[in-house]
Amino acid sequence: MVTNISHQGKGSSNSCSHCNLKKICFPHGLSASELSTFESSVDQTVKLQKKQKLYSRGDTLKSVYAIKAGSIKTYLSTSKGQSQVLGFHMPGDLLGFDGFADDTHSSDAVAMEDTILCELPLANFENLCEVLPGLRKVMMQQVGSEINRHHSLVLTLGQMQTEERLATFLLRLSCYYQKRGFSCVQFNLPMPRHDLANFLGMAPETLSRMFAKLEKQQVISIQRREVTILDMDGLLNLSHEMCTHDVA
Amino acid sequence: MVTNISHQGKGSSNSCSHCNLKKICFPHGLSASELSTFESSVDQTVKLQKKQKLYSRGDTLKSVYAIKAGSIKTYLSTSKGQSQVLGFHMPGDLLGFDGFADDTHSSDAVAMEDTILCELPLANFENLCEVLPGLRKVMMQQVGSEINRHHSLVLTLGQMQTEERLATFLLRLSCYYQKRGFSCVQFNLPMPRHDLANFLGMAPETLSRMFAKLEKQQVISIQRREVTILDMDGLLNLSHEMCTHDVA
DNA sequence: CGAGATGTTGATGGGCCTCAATAGTCGTGG
DNA sequence: CCACGACTATTGAGGCCCATCAACATCTCG
Numbered sequence: 001m002v003t004n005i006s007h008q009g010k011g012s013s014n015s016c017s018h019c020n021l022k023k024i025c026f027p028h029g030l031s032a033s034e035l036s037t038f039e040s041s042v043d044q045t046v047k048l049q050k051k052q053k054l055y056s057r058g059d060t061l062k063s064v065y066a067i068k069a070g071s072i073k074t075y076l077s078t079s080k081g082q083s084q085v086l087g088f089h090m091p092g093d094l095l096g097f098d099g100f101a102d103d104t105h106s107s108d109a110v111a112m113e114d115t116i117l118c119e120l121p122l123a124n125f126e127n128l129c130e131v132l133p134g135l136r137k138v139m140m141q142q143v144g145s146e147i148n149r150h151h152s153l154v155l156t157l158g159q160m161q162t163e164e165r166l167a168t169f170l171l172r173l174s175c176y177y178q179k180r181g182f183s184c185v186q187f188n189l190p191m192p193r194h195d196l197a198n199f200l201g202m203a204p205e206t207l208s209r210m211f212a213k214l215e216k217q218q219v220i221s222i223q224r225r226e227v228t229i230l231d232m233d234g235l236l237n238l239s240h241e242m243c244t245h246d247v248a
Numbered sequence: 249m250v251t252n253i254s255h256q257g258k259g260s261s262n263s264c265s266h267c268n269l270k271k272i273c274f275p276h277g278l279s280a281s282e283l284s285t286f287e288s289s290v291d292q293t294v295k296l297q298k299k300q301k302l303y304s305r306g307d308t309l310k311s312v313y314a315i316k317a318g319s320i321k322t323y324l325s326t327s328k329g330q331s332q333v334l335g336f337h338m339p340g341d342l343l344g345f346d347g348f349a350d351d352t353h354s355s356d357a358v359a360m361e362d363t364i365l366c367e368l369p370l371a372n373f374e375n376l377c378e379v380l381p382g383l384r385k386v387m388m389q390q391v392g393s394e395i396n397r398h399h400s401l402v403l404t405l406g407q408m409q410t411e412e413r414l415a416t417f418l419l420r421l422s423c424y425y426q427k428r429g430f431s432c433v434q435f436n437l438p439m440p441r442h443d444l445a446n447f448l449g450m451a452p453e454t455l456s457r458m459f460a461k462l463e464k465q466q467v468i469s470i471q472r473r474e475v476t477i478l479d480m481d482g483l484l485n486l487s488h489e490m491c492t493h494d495v496a
Numbered sequence: 497c498g499a500g501a502t503g504t505t506g507a508t509g510g511g512c513c514t515c516a517a518t519a520g521t522c523g524t525g526g
Numbered sequence: 527c528c529a530c531g532a533c534t535a536t537t538g539a540g541g542c543c544c545a546t547c548a549a550c551a552t553c554t555c556g
Binding site for chain 3: 192207224
């Protein structure tokens with residue numbers, strides 16, 4: 001269960017209307033009056049240290065979370081000790097939809113680095129849906145985006161070879177950063193090789209070899225976790241996919 | 249676009265309160281009064297012939313659908329002509345969540361046999377969410393279930409070997425039929441080998457070999473599309489997974 | 497500095513894809 | 527009723543992609 005999580009009450013920093021993520025986070029699409037109603041219900045901030053869990057499989061769904069800073073990895077575990085990374089989540093992303101089916105989380109969420117999240121308790125959320133039509137719309141959009149991301153991941157894992165999986169991932173990450181105002185040709189991988197390989201359904205050694213292969217083709221250059229895309233068209237050509245979806 | 253679809257107005261047969269699927273479909277969890285409000289908005293029935301499409305990638309989201317009879321396959325296509333089956337949907341299942349992100353369908357849906365669906369226009373849906381708290385709850389549950397199914401599929405494709413994928417699939421299908429009151433040890437595969445192999449991320453030949461392998465181990469018997477599970481524990485042992493999720 | 501975590505590179509084998517041929521099934525029409 | 531072709535499914539042979547094992551290099555941090 002969740003223990004040792006640092007909760008703290010609402011402070012001046014916890015104002016959606018002044019948050020620099022408001023265009024991609026929860027409040028996206030809410031009117032000014034709706035927003036003021038909304039932000040008064042986001043009554044807590046959660047702080048996690050690196051490797052600390054936000055929730056585990058089987059935990060009761062208590063809140064929906066938005067990442068304010070840091071990053072979160074979600075994953076499933078099997079009875080045999082295997083695991084599958086489901087996604088890497090960054091500022092502006094929402095977490096907790098995995099618990100909607102039966103109010104119980106079906107996956108695990110852990111902080112990849114020190115992370116701050118905004119917490120919207122489920123009871124507040126349901127009340128807000130009653131009075132804020134815009135929030136219902138936003139929620140359905142967010143849920144739809146999550147489903148689309150899963151679809152893309154299934155396509156990647158089911159049909160692509162390892163090189164194409166990596167190329168596709170890099171392109172999505174590039175788009176993802178671009179949307180948030182960062183460079184789309186140079187960025188850092190927020191996760192270790194081990195996690196990325198697992199996410200992409202391959203062995204870490206294979207991932208390393210594919211990075212080397214892309215470097216040799218002069219499509220990218222990578223040092224440790226810093227990626228530079230040298231040939232965007234080449235990368236697109238390897239991935240056979242338009243860059244239309246969010247990163248998963 | 250969708251053409252040649254047979255729409256017909258509401259008739260006596262289109263009553264949710266008398267539908268034998270009401271426990272697993274949309275109305276699940278609605279009160280009696282909510283249900284009567286709800287069913288007056290499900291104003292059409294859609295009939296599809298085998299191989300006819302319900303919607304295609306890029307179509308505007310107009311309605312959410314519930315399958316009344318028949319079965320629907322959803323899939324993604326790539327620019328290279330590849331495709332990935334996302335799911336096989338049967339009576340009581342809902343369709344259309346893939347369009348919530350931007351009111352545009354991101355996948356294709358086609359009838360695997362002659363199929364009848366109940367149609368809930370999006371405008372009605374949004375109005376109903378305004379007045380029916382139970383509907384919002386049900387929708388979030390359904391969406392959560394869909395997300396959980398995707399999670400399981402990602403795990404299957406990302407981590408399992410072909411034999412384990414098939415065993416897991418058969419177990420989920422077994423649970424699925426059991427929930428609907430059918431036999432969990434003998435049932436028919438509603439899809440051809442080609443589609444099932446694609447869904448499970450393997451070549452049709454590999455799928456055929458895995459069926460043969462399971463037969464040789466006397467875990468199942470299969471003739472054409474009729475499956476009989478001979479050794480449920482053996483199947484569970486091969487799949488390394490509890491049977492807790494709906495079939496995808 | 498030393499230990500553990502992280503990442504790279506090489507050698508080897510196996511799981512599964514591909515290609516090909518055969519068999520079985522279904523729908524259609526003579 | 528059966529013949530025919532199209533579709534679906536099975537089975538075999540060969541080879542490649544990638545997992546595994548192992549060794550080494552690099553980085554992080556107490």
